[in-house]
Amino acid sequence: MAEKSLFLRSKVIVEPLVDRFFAWPYTIAPVQAAMNLAFLQVPLLESYLQSPQVHVAASNNPELRGGYFINIAEERADEVRDLLASIKRDRADMLRFAEAIAAGQELLRANATGYDLTPLYPKLPPELGGLVELAYDTDNQAQMRFMEPVIYTSDVYQESRQSVQLSFETGIERPFILSTPRLPSPDVLELEIPFRHPGLEELFKTRVRPTTLNHLRDALELDETQAGRVAGMLSEEPGLAEDRHIDAGGRIRYFGHACLVLQTPQAAIVSDPFISADSSAGDRYTLDDLPDFIDLVVITHAHQDHIVLETLLQLRGRIGAIVVPRSSRGNLADPSMALMLKNQGFPVIEVDDFDEVEFPGGKITATPFLGEHCDLDIRGKSTYWAELAGKKVFIGADSSGIDPLLYRYMKQHLGTADMAFLGMECDGAPLTWLYQGLLTVPVTKKMSNSRKLSGSNAEQAAAIMTELGANEAYIYAMGEEPWLGHVMATTYNEDTYQLKQVEEFLTWCKDRGIKAGHLYGQQEWRW
Known part of the structure; x- marks a missing residue:
């Protein structure tokens, strides 16, 4: 087997870890990582050790989904105690x-x-x-x-904090990433390597290009036991979908949440990749459905559900460049995505409003992103305008319509969009849910609850469509797909305010002859 040509199996996943907590921009970028470690993660570990049973019970209470509770069984509390001690010593x-x-x-x-x-x-x-x-x-x-x-060149940034866990997608929801550290497990391969390690790129390129076990053993610096575990993740046949490329026209596929794959025969663009590896589920597009090469990945903002290292690490080596919005430079709440990704080994293009990035047969234009960040001074956010195969597509992510005149300027500059993808998570989490670790002055609960991570409601989404003049509108980025639970922890029901607002917006579109839909699972458009 050591010299056979082999492919990575479809269901292999990676969890990138920083001191055993799931990695996202605010735990990787050094200033924000230090703040979150000191003022969020260490107190969280201390709280768990005072009452493990309370944390486990809360983690399994649907009404507390997405709360800061560690979902680790009480009998493993000593391992959590050791983790806390090592953080206090080594960090x-x-x-x-x-x-x-x-x-x-x-x-x-x-x-x-x-x-x-x-x-x-x-x-x-x-x-x-x-x-x-x-x-x-x-x-x-x-x-x-x-x-x-x-x-990034100082002792504050420590690559030794980084490691990865390789395993198979089981279809069972993993613990919430913002609260529960990942301990060693018999069914998980631990690799104490930084995210930029070239061996990871070699491993995940084998989804589309075969290699040998010997090559991966050398590339990942594996011992015999680790090599044996990796061998079990390899197959003689690729899991790639036959229709992952197109030979004429244009295509957009919705892969779930805010992930769109826009294709022509010459190029492929992916927005906010957050992609399932569960190829047996049958109700979604997965990593197997991606084109072999992706010209551009566009990232809208630095929230953990839009810049997803779990997916991005599996695409490194297959990407021309990642396009990210320019941050405000040195602001505590606004780390540079470009710096963070470059230090993890990614090719990066940084853009400001109305900057253009060309790709074969088309171009991406960065457009303004309004609101959704709890009124913090965060500039590192962008929507995008994609032009390909004769269509203009607005990729709106969670940008809000609180000032719809902004979108009038977009139309004046770029013309009329054919399709608009809009986020309507219009009752998002409060300020302290995501930014508590960065706040050096306490805020009241009332103040925090008034400043939310919210996209557009029905009225605001309608105002965006009125100004853009688009012919089609699709609601996405709602975090509804069940395979997103470990990152989103979203719970909706038919009476949820957000879904009521979506229905109101869809009715508004229908009354005006605008083709519209509420995306879930998977969908495809061809022209």
Whole structure:
């Protein structure tokens, strides 16, 4: 078997981990990772150890789905205790850096009163030395600007935190990624390698191009036991779908949540890839249905359900480039996706509003993204306008219609869209659900609940369509597909506000002769 030409089996998945917590941008980018480790993950582990049974019970309560509870059986509490001890020991520098950020912010609040900030530099905690600049905005509000490229070269960014687990998709929902660390398991292969390790690229390219076990053993630096586990993940035949390419016209496929695959015979574009590996399910497109080469992956924003390392790592080596929006540079709430992905070994193109990226036979234009980020000063978000095979497609993700005149400017600049894909998660989670670890000043529950991760409601979605003038509208990015549960933890029923709003919008479209739909599972458009 060592020299046979082999393919990776369809159901193989990877879970990228950072100190055993699931990796997403705010646990990889060093400033935000330090804050989340110190002020969210360590307290979460401590809370679990005080009452494991409470965490497990809460994790299995449908009404608390998506809450910050660790779903690890009480008999494994000693392993969680060891994890916490290792974090406090091995990540002490990161924890001190997070504390220094909080102290630096407090220093500014107490002393930055509109006068010269130079005297404050010597008073900053030493952990911040050379890594921040103090500045006022034009309203005399002081802030620290983090020098992100420098911080990636410092001890704050530690690749030793990274590892991956390889296993098979079982169809059983995995624990919620934001709360439950992944402990070792007999059915999981542990690889203590960073995400940028070239061996991972070699492994996942074997979905479309065969290789040998010997090659993978060398590429991944496996011992004999590990090589034996990898051998069980290989097959003599590929699992690829015969219709993954097209030979004429254009095609769009909905792969679930916010993932669209746009194709012509010459090119393929994928938005926010979050793709199932369960090829036996039969009710969805999977990794087997992707084209062999993807010219561009476009990422709309840095939330964990739109930039999904679990999928992206499996595509590295098959991507021309990942297109990401430009961040605001050094803002605590707005890490650079470009820096983060480049440090994981991805080719990246960074865009601002109305920047264009060409691909064979078409182009992508970055367009503005409004709202959805709890009113935080986050610039790293973009919608996209795709032009291919004679159609114009607006990829709207979770952008809101709170100011519909924005979309009038888009139409003036780019023309009329043929199809619009809109997110209508219009009653999203509150500010503290996703950003608690970054807040150095407490906010009240009432304040947090007023600032939500919400897309458009029916009225706002209708306003977007009115301004864009599109002929077709499709609601997506609702997190409804069951295979997304470990990331989304979304629970809807027929009386849920979001679904009522979707129905209201679809009725609005029908009354105006606009072709519309509420996407779920899979769908295909051909022209």
